[in-house]
Amino acid sequence: NAGVTQTPKFQVLKTGQSMTLQCAQDMNHEYMSWYRQDPGMGLRLIHYSVGAGITDQGEVPNGYNVSRSTTEDFPLRLLSAAPSQTSVYFCASSVTGGTLVFEQFFGPGTRLTVL
Amino acid sequence: QQQVKQSPQSLIVQKGGIPIINCAYENTAFDYFPWYQQFPGKGPALLIAIRPDVSEKKEGRFTISFNKSAKQFSLHIMDSQPGDSATYFCAVTGTASKLTFGTGTRLQVTL
Numbered sequence: 001n002a003g004v005t006q007t008p009k010f011q012v013l014k015t016g017q018s019m020t021l022q023c024a025q026d027m028n029h030e031y032m033s034w035y036r037q038d039p040g041m042g043l044r045l046i047h048y049s050v051g052a053g054i055t056d057q058g059e060v061p062n063g064y065n066v067s068r069s070t071t072e073d074f075p076l077r078l079l080s081a082a083p084s085q086t087s088v089y090f091c092a093s094s095v096t097g098g099t100l101v102f103e104q105f106f107g108p109g110t111r112l113t114v115l
Numbered sequence: 116q117q118q119v120k121q122s123p124q125s126l127i128v129q130k131g132g133i134p135i136i137n138c139a140y141e142n143t144a145f146d147y148f149p150w151y152q153q154f155p156g157k158g159p160a161l162l163i164a165i166r167p168d169v170s171e172k173k174e175g176r177f178t179i180s181f182n183k184s185a186k187q188f189s190l191h192i193m194d195s196q197p198g199d200s201a202t203y204f205c206a207v208t209g210t211a212s213k214l215t216f217g218t219g220t221r222l223q224v225t226l
Contacts, residue, residue, distance in 0.1 A: 004158075031212070040124070042204060042218040043159070050212055058213065090158050094214075100147045101214040106158030 001026050006091050006107035013081040013114045021076040021110050023091030031094040031101060032074040036060065036087040037109075043090065049074055050096070081114045088112070118142055121205050121217030128195055129225055136190045136220045138205035145209040148181065150190050151216070153202045162203070163190070195224045 007022045025032065033048035035058075045058030049068040063085060065077040074093075078085060088111050092104040120139045128134045138148075149164035165172045165179040165188065172179045176193040192199055205217040 033214070035216075040218060042121075043216040045213055045215070048213065056212075059215075092158070096212070099208075099210050099212045101208045101212060102147065103149070103161045103164075104151075104159075104214060106160065109156075109158055 003027065004091055004093055004105050004107035006089075006110050008110060009108065011110060011112050013078075013112065015081060015083060015114060017081050019078050019081065021078075021089055021091075021112075023074045023076065023107060024072050025074075025091075025093040025105070026072065027093060027105065028071060029093035029095060029105070030071065031096045032068065033058070033092050033094070033104070034064070034066065034074070034076045035090045035092065036085075037090060038087050046076065046089075078112075083114045086112060086114045118215050119205060119207050119217040121220060123220060124218070125221040125223075127223045127225060130196060132195050132224070134192050134195055134199075134222055134224075136203055136205070136222070137187065138189065138217050139185075139187045140207050141186065142207075142209065143186070144211075145207040147208045148179070148188050149206050149208075149214075150177075150179065151204045151206060153204065153219075159204060192222075195222075197224045197226060200224050 004025045030051045034046040035043040047066040049055045091107045094104045095102045150162045151159035152162040153159040178191040181188045208214045
């Protein structure tokens with residue numbers, strides 16, 4: 001099993017450009033999520049999905065869109081990149097028990113720089 | 116609002132010491148309390164977790180202590196080793212299908 005994979009690993013964008021960060025998992029997890037990690041801020045939830053066709057906002061959703069057409073894939077779209085979106089982005093998938101999010105399996109991350 | 120407060124921000128201990136990292140939460144609806152470990156350049160990975168019906172859980176050299184009335188939980192690393200040098204995050208989850216993380220503690224274990 002590959003676990004959770006993310007592409008690209010590194011990306012540099014100019015302000016105003018758009019792009020999609022890809023995330024895929026092969027563990028048949030219903031729950032998937034996107035986080036951004038900034039120094040001193042920990043991991044902040046951007047968007048999450050409890051199953052195909054269902055998405056919801058996390059703590060910092062502005063400027064990002066997601067969709068979940070399949071169980072395996074959960075892409076994150078930056079609509080118009082801003083320097084404030086410079087960060088490391090992690091995708092994760094999880095086993096859940098009702099509303100409880102149990103072990104999250106994280107991908108290797110995408111380091112994004114917006115100039 | 117910050118639902119989980121983690122301290123200290125950084126910690127340096129000598130090999131064999133027992134670093135302690137603390138977290139405090141506000142919402143009593145939380146029902147699962149994990150700790151994640153992250154090495155540089157890698158994604159976080161689950162280290163150990165506890166449910167509120169027990170006050171302590173041990174897995175190898177790692178122990179979670181849980182105080183439900185004080186809404187606090189802590190991670191203790193026994194006989195710490197240089198290989199334990201990493202960033203540690205506490206987290207909480209409950210009725211909202213979300214995992215909320217603390218701000219992290221950077222631990223350095225020196226020889």
